Amino acid sequence: MALMRNRILEILNKAIVPICHSGGLSDQSPPCVELEIPKISQHGDYASNIALSLTRCLKRNPREIAKEIVKHMEMSEGLISKVEIAGPGFLNFFIEPGAWHQELVEVHAQAEKYGYQEIGKGKRVQVEFVSANPTGPLHIGHGRGAATGDVMAAILAFCGYAVEREYYINDAGNQMDTLGRSLYYRYQEALGEPVDFPDGHYQGDYIMELARDLTEEVGTRYHKVPLDEVLPDFTRYAGDRILAGIREDLDNFGVRFDQWFSETTLHSQNAIQRTIETLKANRYIYEQEGALWFRSTAFGDEKDRVVVRANGLSTYFAADLAYHKDKFERGFDTVIDIWGADHHGYVERMLAGIEALGRKRSDLQIILVQLVNLLRAGKPVAMSTRAGEFVTLREVIDEVGKDAARYIFLTRRSDSPLDFDLEVAKMQSNDNPVYYVQYAHARLCSIFEVARERGVPCEWLNGGANPDLAPLVLPQELEIIKMLGEYPEILASAAKTLEPHRISYYLNELVALFHSYYNQNRILGDDPDLTQARLYLAAALRIVLANALSLLGVNAPEKM
């Protein structure tokens, strides 16, 4: 048995074959039939615009096409009560109320696998995200990228892709030297040397903490030792310590990576040089004014880009080219990069880069995540990275909790800026969407707890026979069932569009239906048959809530 929407789709797909055939369309390119749930119930349970989209290629009146489709449909018994042709040529399907019950059986049968989609077909996908420079702790913007990337990866994995999560460590370049120098000066300072802390260095408190720690560990070993002699040691110490902190913060945020990729390895293994050679062989590299340029304009970039500077040093972009070459050499079919939106100017050249390396533009998907405005009770919180005054991700998680933070990050499209209000995130009220959903889950669990106390049997929870679902006749009940049946479709669309926020919106809608239903009806009532059927519905709801929250990396509590 398949879900309702798939059964309708199958009927439709079969029905249009002879029509396309007689219209001269080959079976090779059957039009994609779409099924939507209409906003207005008068338009049926499902609606298809297939007749309308066929008008163009068949050059026929849509209502006539619709009539013919209906004529060709094989109506199985007890499934569809009627099909109407409406408006310009919509097909409106009205489902036999009793047919919905099968949907619930599907949910129970698949349980924690419910929603699983076989659309990835094992294709290898890498999601690279966060990738913050190890020069300071993660801030709230990184948190948004972390949540987005982590959930996107989870969705893709659940949709049948072989997914790897990767963090690119920018541990090369002069920013790391700056970091090392910053620590050096703070260290000398900690030993009582008067230091004129230079501009453009990292001023955060965390550097002073590192300096104190270093002083405890090595004492005066580096006291007054010239900077040049010891800079690599300071850089390594600071970089390692900060990266360890980043890992810890991400771990607390529920984000785990399969791979931590260090930029330094690209340098040490000559990967950058080799990448430039490859591009040179493809005639995409030329020399001008002492520098080597990549001809990114050949692929639509607005100007060519330097890969090796006149001073002989390669650019960050060159390393990034080598990095992406490496990614594809590792066998990924698709690579997804999640970047802060302030890097959007970089997108075109990167796409040009992978094209020049022989990949399709669509093999690299770049998702831009907009900035987060941190607020407290509606007022902006000062966030000056330069001066080192910023609220770290760790502080935010400590204050509002992992679940609230993750959920709020996922309640917006990633290319929409997000106001993150610390006070709202802490509020245990309707202002805070995460509690709305978690509350529903806890409430469902509580119902089963009460059922257990009252001795209501639920053998079907442990593999026993399913209850008779015929008592589920209320419009609200059918509405909930219908929406549970949409869950796989929501996942598929989230995977296809790379938009995790669709899941949180779905959850909010689903949970709203449940809360409303709950307030008007009793699950545990006097009628044992009705009670069984409603418990079965409640259990299916709990399954979907738990599955979806798990994808979001948000806890599904039994009690709150």
Next chain:
RNA sequence: GCGCCCGUAGCUCAGUUGGAUAGAGCGUCGGACUUCGAAUCCGCAGGUCGCAGGUUCGAAUCCUGCCGGGCGUACCA
């Protein structure tokens, strides 16, 4: 100047990739706990989808031009 993103209810945002009469939450106001969790629910009000054209059976969605906001525009990373 050029490029990218965004303009939808008082506020914050969705809108199933071009579908039918535009959707939530917050906020305002008014209601619902002797009951399985009131962290919930029910109701009222709120719109020229920034503006103007174009594409077609059909546009918040696509194309063009304006207006307004954000970001970017390094031989930095």
